[in-house]
Amino acid sequence: MKIKNRSCSLLACWLFFISCTCLLAQSRPSQVISVKSPNNKIELKIELKGQILYSIYFNSREVISPSPISLTINDNIVLGKRPVLENVSRTSADDRISPAVREKRAIVIDRYQQAKLKFRGNFGLIFRVYDDGVAYCFYTGYRVPIKIRGEEATFTFPENYQVYFPFISSLHTSFESTYSYLPVKDIGPERFGYAPVVVDLNDGFKIAITDVAVDDYPGMFLTGNKEGLARLTGKFAPYPAEEKLRQRSDRELEVVQEANYLAETRGNRQYPWRLILLAENDAQLVSSDIVYRLSPPTELKDTSWIKPGKVAWDWWNALNIYGVDFKAGINTETYKYYIDFASTYGLEYIILDEGWSDPADLFKTNPELNLEEVVKYGEAKKVGVILWCVWYTLDQQLDRALDYFQRIGVKGIKVDFMDRDDQKMVNFYRRCASAAAKRRLVVDFHGAHKPVGLRRAWPNILSKEGVLGLENSKWSALVSPEHDLLIPFIRMIAGPMDFTPGAMHNAQEKQFRPVFDLPMSQGTRCHQLAMYVIYESPLQMLCDSPSAYLQEPEIMAFLSAVPTVWDETLVLEAKIGDYLVMARKHGDDWYLGGLTDWSPRTFDLKTDFLEPGKNWVADIWQDGVNADRQAVDYKKLKIEIKSGDNLRINLGPGGGIAIRFTPAR
Template sequence: MKKGIFFILTLFFFNATFSQEAQDFVVTSPNGKIKVSILVGEKITWSVLHEKNQILAPSSISMTLDQNEVLGKNALVLNSKREKVNTTFESPFYKKSTIKNQYNLLLLNFKNGFSIEYRVFDDGAAYRFITQKKKDITVKSEEVSLNFDQDYGSLMPYVRDLRNPKDPYISSFEAHYANKKISEFAKDTLAFLPFLIDFKNQKKAVFLEANLQDYPGLFVTNNASKSGFQSRFSKYPLQEKNGGFNNINLLITERADYLVKTKGTRNFPWRIIVISENDKDLANNDMVQKLSEPTKIKDISWIKPGKVAWDWWNDWNIYNVDFKAGINTETYKYYIDFASKNKVEYVVLDEGWSLEDDIMKHSPNVDLETLIAYGKERNVDIILWCSWMALTKNTEGILKNYANLGIKGFKVDFLDRDDAKMVNSIYDIAQKAADNKLLIDFHGMHKPTGIQRTFPNILNFEGVKGLENNKWTPNDDVPTYDCSIPFIRMMAGPMDYTPGAMRNATKSEFKPSNSAPESQGTRCHQLALYTIFEAPLQMMADSPTAYMKEQESTNFIAKTPTTFDETVAIDGEVGKFVALARRKASTWYLGAITNWDSREITIDFSFLEKGKKYEAEIFSDGINAEKAAVDYKREIIAVDSATKLKYRLAGGGGLAMVIKY
C-alpha cells in the first residue's frame, strides 16, 4: 500500500515538474506552407515560417492585468485542443458574396483562467487572448512583439513623434507610407496598422488586427535592437476638453494608468499576419472579415449601399445657375436634381447645415424638411454630416429625431482616436443607428477592424489619406499611394477615399485649390478607383456642374456598383500598379491604375465565363494624357474569356471597363 502511494506521488511530481518546462506546439496551414511554432516557457513566443522563409522570428506575447498578474509569464498549460475548420459564410455589402473560411486551430488553455487561440490559414496566421475570469479585470498593458531575422524593407504609416508635447495617440490616421528598412524606423515615433514588410523574394506580409471591441487599437514603435517592433496602446481617457478643429474634438487632458477595465470573461482582439507570394493576392484578401463577429442586425433589408453626391470637396462650386451657390436650400436641390438624373442614391449635407456643436439646430438657410421631401419625390435620400462630439451629446435622441424626419444616415467625423472609450462609442453609435434604421459613414476614423461585418449598417470608414486631403498637398505622391493602399490599408476594410475628380492634372501641372480642386493623375485613374477602392457608400467628390460637363465619365461612375459578388485580382505590384476585376450579377467591372511611371499592362479576360461573348465599354488614357491628364479614349469592343489585350497607362494613369453580355 505504501509503495503504491509513493508511486502515485512520484508520478504527480514528475508530471508537475515536466509541465512547467518549456513546451513546444506547432500548427500548420491547411496547404502545409505556413508553420506556426509556439514555445511556452518563462515567456510565450510564437514564430512563423512560410515554406523555408522565416516571416516572424520568435516574438513574445503577454498581457498584464491588475495585481501585476502577467498572462504569459511562467504559464502552465492545462490542456490543448486542435480543430480543422472548412466552411463558407456570406458577408453582406462586400467585395464578394461568399467567403471561404478554412484554417487549422490550436487552443492552449492555461492555469489562472486564460487561453490563447491560434488560427493558421493558407494566407496567414492569427492569435488572440481569451480570459475566463469570474470578476471584471483591468488590463494594464499588452505585449505584442514583432521580431525579424533580417533587416527587411517596410511600408509604414507614421502617426506622430512620441516626443511631441501633444498627445501622440490623437490622430486622423491619414499618412502616406514611409518606405524604409526596419532598422530605419524613426526613433521615438508611432506607426499604426496595417503596415507591410517586404521580404525581397516576392513574399510580403501585412500586419493587422481584427475584432477590436472594448479595447484600444494597436500602434507599434521600434524595439531596442532595431530588429523589429513593439506594441503601444493609448491609455484609457479620464478627463477631456473641447479643442482641435473648430473646437469640435474632445482632447484628452488626463489618462489612466491602464488600457481598459473590462469583463473578466471575454475574447480579445486578433493579432494577424497575412502572407502573400504574389502582391496581387493582398488586394483580394478576406482575413479581417473571417476573424470578425457575424452581424448583430437580424433584418438588413433596409440597408442600401450606393453613391453619394458630395458638396464639401468641390466647395459647393456650382455655376450657370440663377441663385447664389453655397450652403442653402437651392444649392442642395440642385445636387438632388443631379443625383436623381444620374440615379445616384444619396446626397450628403456636409458641415454648415447645422450648428457644429448642436446638430439639433439647423442653419436658417437650409430647409431640411423641404429637402427630404424634394429628394423623396426624386428617389434621392439625404445623409447628414456631424462631428462625433456633437452626436454623442445625445446619440439616441439625435438619431431617433432625424430618422423620424426621413434622414437615411450620418457621416460622423472627427473621432480621431482609438482608445477603448472611443472604440466602445463606435459600437454604441452603430447599435443605436441600426435601431433607427440609419446608415453610418465613420469619417475622421481609425482603420476598420471588422465591425462592418458585425454592424453592416456601417458602410464606410476613412482612416486613409484621401482625395479631400490631397487637394492641398502638392508634395504628396498620390498615384504611388493609390497603388499602395489596395495592398495594405484596404485589407482592413472599406475606405472613404472620396474619388471622382473631373479636373485632372499631370505631376508637373498639379496645383492646390480649394474651390476648383484637382486630382493628381489622369481621368481614367479617377474612373478606375470606383472599381478598385472598396466603399459600399462611395462619394462622388466633384460638383454637379463639373460632372454634367463630363457626362460620359459621369455615366460610367454612376453605373459602377459599390458592392460586388466576386473579385478577381488580375495583376499588381505594391506601390507601382494594380488591376482588379469585380462582378455584380452577370456584369464585370475592371479597374487598373499606375503610379507616376507609365507602363504597359496586359489584361487577361480569362475571368469571364467560357463560351460567352461580352461587350466591353473601355475608358483608357488618351494619346495626349501625359500632357493633358483629362484626355481619354472611350471604345466598345467584343471580348471573351480567351481575349488578352495590352494597354499603355500614362504616368498617373488608369484603365476602366464595364463588361457585359
C-alpha cells in the same frame, strides 16, 4: 484573533503554492505546440518556457522569429509569465459566409485550423492558422471586471526587412499619413505608426500586420524595438482619465490625463485578434479577406434595409455649381440641385456636409436650409440624404438626434473627427453603429481609425476614412499616383476606405497645385475612374461638382453604372506602389480597373475571366493620346470581345483605365 491568524496562514500557504508552481514551471522542459494551415504551407510553432513565444514558417522558411506575447492585468499580474499549460483543444473550420454587404465577393470561404490553449490562472490563447495568415488572441475567464495594464504583442523578423510604415507623432491622430519605406530596425522605440503595415521580405513575399475584432479595448499602434532587434511591437493608447475640448474647438476632445491602464473591461471575454497576413505576392495583399473572416458575426437579424451606393458629395467641390439661376451655397435650392443630379444618374444618396447645422448643436439648422423639405424632395426622387455631424455633438445628442433623423426620413450619418482609438473611443464606434442601426441609418465614419471588424457585426457601417484621401488635394500634394498605389495594398487590407474619388479637374505632376475651393487631382481623368473599381467602399463618393459631371455625359455613363459592391474579385497585375489591374464582377457584368504611378505602362491581359460561349461588349474609358500633357484627356471606345481574347491596355503617366464588360444582347 484566531480568525486573523488563520487568514494569514492561508495566505502564506497560497503564496508558497504559487512560488512552487513558478519554480516548477521554470524547471520544466520547453513545450512546443505546432499548428499547420489547411494547405500545409504555413506552420505556427508555440513555445512555452518561462514565457509564451510564437514563430511562423512558410514552406519551412522562418518568416516570423520567436516573438514573446503576454497580457498584464490588475496588480501587474503577467498572463504569460512562467505559463503552466492545462490543455490544448484543436478544431478546424471550413465554412461559407454570405456577407450582408459584399465588399470583395458574395461568398467568403472561412477555412482554418485552430488550437485553443488553456493555462493555469484562468486564461488562455486561441491561435488560428489560415492558408493566408496566422492570428492569435488572449481570453480570460474571470467573473469580475479586470483592468488591462499592458499587452506585449511582438512581431520579430529573421532579418532587417523593409517595411511600409505610416508614422504619426501623437495618439490623437486622423490616421491619414503617407507611407515611409525603411528597415524595421530604423523605426526605433521612440517613433510609432498605425496598422496595417506591410513588411517586404525582398523576394516578393510580404507580411501585413494589423488587429481585428477590437471591442471594449484600444486599437493597436506599432513601434520599433529598443534592443536593436528587427521587431515591431504593439503600442496601445491608455484609457483617457480626463478629456477636454481644445480651446475654441467644437470637435477635438483631447485626452489631458491618461490612466495607468489600457482598459477596464469584463473579466470573461476574448480580446482582439493580432493578425499576421502572409502573401506570396503583392496580388494576395489586395485579394485577401482574412480581416472579414476574423471579425465577429453580424448582430442584426434584418439587414435588408442596408443600401450601399454612390453619393453626390458637396464639401470637396465647395458647392461650386454653375449654370443655375440661384446663389449656390448651403441652402435648399442647392441641395435640390444635387438631388436632381443624383436622381438623373441613379445615385443613391447625397451628403449634407459641414454647415447644414451648427456643428455644436444638430438642432440649430442653417437658416438658409429647410432640411425637412430637402429630405422629402429626395424621397420623391428616390435619393436618400446623409447628414454630416461632429462625433462629440452627436454623442451628446445621440438618441434625440437619431430619432429626429429617422422621423423626417434621413437615411444615414457621416460621423467625423473622432481622431482616437483608445478604449473609450472604440466603444463610441459600437454605440453609434448600434444606435444608428436601431433607426435603420447607414454610417460613414470620418476622422476615424481603420476598420477593425466592427462592420461585419454592424453592416450598416458602409465605410470608414482612416486613409490619406483625396480631400488632402485641397491643401497639399501628398495624394500622388504613387500614394494611390500604396493604399490598396496596405490600408485596404483592413477594410473599406472612403478615399472619395471622382475629381474632374485633373493634372500632371508639374501642373498640379492645391486650391482649396477649386481642387484638382494628380494623375489622369481615367486614373480617377479606375478607383471606382479598385478602391473598396460600399458607400462611394462622387467628390466633384454636379455641374462638372453634367458636362461629361460619357464619364457619367461609367459613374452611373459602376457598382459599389462585388460578387467576385480578381487581381490581374500588381506591384505595390507601382501598378494594379483588377477585374470585379457584379451580377452579369464585369468591370476592370487599372492604375499606374507616374510611369506609363502597357499590359497584355487575358480575358478568360469572362464567361465563355458568350459575346461580350467592352465599353472602355482610356487615357487619351495627350493625357501626358493634359491629364483630363481620355478616349471612350466600344469593342466586341470573347472570353480568352487578348486585351492590350495602355496607361499614361499617372494614368488609368476603366472597362465595363456586358453580355452582348
